[in-house]
Amino acid sequence: MANTQAFCTQAKADLMNGLHAFGTSVIRAATTKDAYKAALYLTTATRGAGDTVYSVTGEVSGTNYTAGGVAVTTATGPSTSGTTAFFTPSASIVYTNVTLATAFDAVLIYNDTSASKLALSVHTFGAQTITAGTLTLTMPTNDATNGLIRIA
Numbered sequence: 053m054a055n056t057q058a059f060c061t062q063a064k065a066d067l068m069n070g071l072h073a074f075g076t077s078v079i080r081a082a083t084t085k086d087a088y089k090a091a092l093y094l095t096t097a098t099r100g101a102g103d104t105v106y107s108v109t110g111e112v113s114g115t116n117y118t119a120g121g122v123a124v125t126t127a128t129g130p131s132t133s134g135t136t137a138f139f140t141p142s143a144s145i146v147y148t149n150v151t152l153a154t155a156f157d158a159v160l161i162y163n164d165t166s167a168s169k170l171a172l173s174v175h176t177f178g179a180q181t182i183t184a185g186t187l188t189l190t191m192p193t194n195d196a197t198n199g200l201i202r203i204a
Contacts, residue, residue: 055093055158056100057176059201066170072163074130074139085129086165088172090145090189091121093158099174106162106169115151115184122147124161128194138199145189152187155179159189173201 066072073086089106093099097110108119125143132138145159157179163170180187192198 054095055097055174055176057158057174058101059173060103060171061101062104063170063172071166071170072172073165074126085126086163088124088126088141088161089121089164090124090159090161091119092117092147092152092156092187093160093174095155095157095179097158099158099160101174103160103171103174105171106160106164112152112154112156114153115149117147117150117152120164121159123164131194133196136196136202136204138194138196138202140191140194140198140200142191142194144191147182147187149184150182150187151184152180152182155181175200 063072091106092112093110094112099110106120111119113119122145124141124145127142130137130139158174158176160174161172163172192200196202
């Protein structure tokens with residue numbers, strides 16, 4: 053098995069049920085946006101569309117890496133263009149001064165505000181290791197063609 057890039061299937065229903073707020077929300081009691089995190093996973097993990105919540109199973113471990121990953125910056129809320137809605141984190145996802153000796157190739161973005169840590173999406177890239185360095189996941193242009201998350 054391997055990690056597979058996907059917008060998590062359950063996250064689609066969660067969106068329709070108002071369980072994710074990337075921007076100011078009027079649906080729920082709280083009007084603030086949710087906090088999201090990004091956790092890294094080993095090449096031997098099996099993250100993908102079937103994920104429903106954040107899990108430590110298959111997550112990397114190493115020097116200066118904290119289980120659960122790092123915060124995702126969401127200063128810019130969702131937008132639309134034509135018939136497509138899109139959202140991209142407003143800053144790169146950065147893991148600073150980490151040593152991750154076992155190969156990893158995926159990041160899970162999940163809702164850290166939700167009590168159950170609802171999974172949102174899995175993004176894959178080529179297998180990596182890093183020694184006392186900074187890993188930066190550069191975000192794509194926030195538009196209807198390139199946005200990290202797009203619903204058309």
